[in-house]
Structure formats: C-alpha cells, structure tokens
Amino acid sequence: xxxxxxxxxxxxxxxxxxxxxxxxxxxxxxxxxxxxxxxxxxxxxxxxxxxxxxxxxxxxxxxxxxxxxxxxxxxxxxxxxxxxxxxxxxxxxxxxxxxxxxxxxxxxxxxxxxxxxxxxxxxxxxxxxxxxxxxxxxxxxxxxxxxxxxxxxxxx
Amino acid sequence: xxxxxxxxxxxxxxxxxxxxxxxxxxxxxxxxxxxxxxxxxxxxxxxxxxxxxxxxxxxxxxxxxxxxxxxxxxxxxxxxxxxxxxxxxxxxxxxxxxxxxxxxxxxxxxxxxxxxxxxxxxxxxxxxxxxxxxxxxxxxxxxxxxxxxxxxxxxxxxxxxxxxxxxxxxxxxxxxxxxxx
Numbered sequence: 001x002x003x004x005x006x007x008x009x010x011x012x013x014x015x016x017x018x019x020x021x022x023x024x025x026x027x028x029x030x031x032x033x034x035x036x037x038x039x040x041x042x043x044x045x046x047x048x049x050x051x052x053x054x055x056x057x058x059x060x061x062x063x064x065x066x067x068x069x070x071x072x073x074x075x076x077x078x079x080x081x082x083x084x085x086x087x088x089x090x091x092x093x094x095x096x097x098x099x100x101x102x103x104x105x106x107x108x109x110x111x112x113x114x115x116x117x118x119x120x121x122x123x124x125x126x127x128x129x130x131x132x133x134x135x136x137x138x139x140x141x142x143x144x145x146x147x148x149x150x151x152x153x154x155x156x
Numbered sequence: 157x158x159x160x161x162x163x164x165x166x167x168x169x170x171x172x173x174x175x176x177x178x179x180x181x182x183x184x185x186x187x188x189x190x191x192x193x194x195x196x197x198x199x200x201x202x203x204x205x206x207x208x209x210x211x212x213x214x215x216x217x218x219x220x221x222x223x224x225x226x227x228x229x230x231x232x233x234x235x236x237x238x239x240x241x242x243x244x245x246x247x248x249x250x251x252x253x254x255x256x257x258x259x260x261x262x263x264x265x266x267x268x269x270x271x272x273x274x275x276x277x278x279x280x281x282x283x284x285x286x287x288x289x290x291x292x293x294x295x296x297x298x299x300x301x302x303x304x305x306x307x308x309x310x311x312x313x314x315x316x317x318x319x320x321x322x323x324x325x326x327x328x329x330x331x332x333x334x335x336x337x
Contacts, residue, residue: 004329004333005274005278005329005332005333005336006329007278007297007325007328007329010274010278012297012298013298014189014298015189015192015193015298016193016263016279016282016298017268017272017275017279018192018196018198018263018266018268019198019266019267019268020268021188021192021198021201021202022198025202026184026185026188029180029184029188029205029206030177030180030181030184032206033180033206033209033210033213034173034176034177034180036206036210037176037210037213038210038213038214056218
C-alpha cells in the first residue's frame with residue numbers, strides 16, 4: 001500500500017507548473033492595457049475644468065447644486081402670489097350687483113348654451129330664482145313638467 | 157516606484173498615464189498568475205488580466221488608501237475570476253465538477269506538466285475544489301499570503317479562511333492519495 005500524500009512534503013512552487021505566457025508578453029501587456037483604456041469624451045472648453053476636479057469634489061459640487069436648486073425652487077415658490085380665494089358669499093354679492101336685465105340678456109343671447117344641468121344648479125343655489133323671473137302660471141308649470149324627460153325632472 | 161508615489165502621480169492629470177503605466181508594470185505578473193491559476197488557460201487569463209487593469213484605471217481615482225494598493229488590485233482580480241467562472245457555468249449550464257474537469261483537461265494538455273505524474277494529480281486535485289475554496293488555497297499555498305491580507309482580498313473572516321484552507325488541504329491530500337492507489 002502506498003503512503004498517504006502530504007502536501008507539506010511536496011516541493012512548493014510559486015505557481016502551478018503551467019506553460020509560461022508567450023515571449024515578451026509582459027513587455028507588451030502595459031501598452032495593450034493603455035490602448036484599451038476608455039478615453040474620456042472631449043469636453044467643451046467651458047466644462048473642461050470639471051474633468052480636472054477630483055472625483056470626490058465633483059460629487060460634492062453636484063450634490064450642492066441639486067440641493068441649491070431645491071432650496072431656490074422652494075424659496076421662489078413662497079414668494080409667488082397665490083390665486084385669490086373667492087368665497088361663495090362674495091360671488092353671490094358680485095352677481096347681485098349685475099342688473100337683472102343684463103343677466104337675462106346674457107342668458108338669452110344666441111351663443112348661450114344653457115342646459116338642464118346649468119338651470120338645475122342655478123335653481124339649487126338660488127331657490128325661487130326661476131319663479132321670480134318667469135312668473136309662470138300653474139298650467140304653464142304643469143305643462144313644462146310634463147314635457148321634461150324623466151331623468152331631468154329630479155333637478156326641478 | 158512606491159505605491160504612494162504612483163497614487164500621487166495618478167492624481168495629477170499631467171502624470172496620470174505615466175503613473176498607470178508604472179502600476180501595470182509593477183503588478184502585471186502577480187495579477188496574471190493569480191488569474192491564470194484560477195482559469196488555467198492563457199488566453200482567458202490574458203483577457204481577464206487586461207479587464208482587471210481597466211477596472212483599476214476606472215476606479216483608482218476613488219481608491220481609499222485605508223487598504224494596500226495591491227490588496228485592492230488583488231480583490232478586483234479575484235472578483236473578475238469568480239465572475240468569469242460563474243458566468244461560464246451559467247452560460248453552459250455546467251455543474252461545478254464539469255468546470256473543474258474542463259480546467260483539468262486544459263491543465264493536462266499543458267506541455268509543462270508532461271511527465272510529472274504526481275504534480276498533475278496535485279493540480280487536478282486543486283481544480284476539484286469549489287472556486288472560492290480554490291482561491292483561498294491558491295492565496296495561501298502558492299502566494300503565501302498572510303490570513304489578514306487574505307481576509308481583505310476575499311472579504312471573509314480570518315477564522316473562516318483558516319477553516320477553508322484546512323479543509324482544502326485535506327481534500328487535496330485525499331484526492332492525490334486515492335489517485336495514487
């Protein structure tokens with residue numbers, strides 16, 4: 001029976017006995033590596049200074065620029081006038097100031113396109129408004145109601 | 157040229173190319189053989205060695221000098237090797253043993269090993285080890301690297317490296333003993 005193999009008893013080499021690389025391989029390798037390096041894109045004259053800065057400094061400057069943009073946007077946003085809030089009561093008061101004849105003329109002009117929704121919202125906002133303007137008789141009201149489509153009747 | 161001098165010159169755009177050339181000249185043999193031990197084939201080792209130095213070029217600017225330059229380069233080379241072997245395995249859906257067998261076949265075809273039966277068995281035994289364990293074995297056995305430095309290269313604890321090397325030696329010895337019976 002053969003004795004067990006012991007690594008310590010085996011002559012140690014600096015690397016496995018593989019064939020050596022081609023002659024002059026290590027003389028040529030640096031030039032081949034240098035030729036394979038990625039060439040940085042040519043920067044415009046104004047931006048060339050950026051490429052010369054160390055990487056850490058470039059990162060810091062970029063972070064400061066982004067942060068500065070946020071701060072400036074926020075600060076400018078605070079200074080801009082907000083759209084004035086219009087309360088419902090102010091709107092009603094402004095509408096009241098318009099003469100009735102002008103309102104009627106506006107609503108009856110040929111380009112006006114009022115539909116049942118508009119009328120329903122007006123009546124809901126100002127109860128009695130339609131009756132004040134139209135002053136209909138009971139028969140006229142019944143006739144108008146009978147001619148309404150069922151789905152529109154709920155607004156009246 | 158000392159490492160700190162290379163790094164200093166590399167920071168200056170005017171001397172960057174010269175510094176990098178010096179760096180390649182200084183470490184090319186160690187990187188090449190580190191890679192070659194892992195991939196066996198010269199053409200693969202050549203490609204990977206160049207890839208390692210291209211990565212060094214790209215990232216040297218951000219190299220933190222809390223580690224030794226060579227340890228850092230070794231780490232890049234190690235990752236390149238492991239990625240190469242891993243992608244080869246994934247690409248051809250090969251199990252671990254098949255890659256080992258492929259490497260062993262390349263080793264066997266190498267004329268430098270012709271006639272040295274015990275050495276060939278030893279090399280085959282080493283190639284049977286899983287990639288990471290083979291890496292640990294190579295760093296310790298061939299490069300005689302201290303465990304602390306190996307820990308920096310591999311990102312593994314000293315204790316785990318000692319255990320891994322111990323098991324690797326045992327596996328290699330058993331393999332060669334069985335192959336010689």
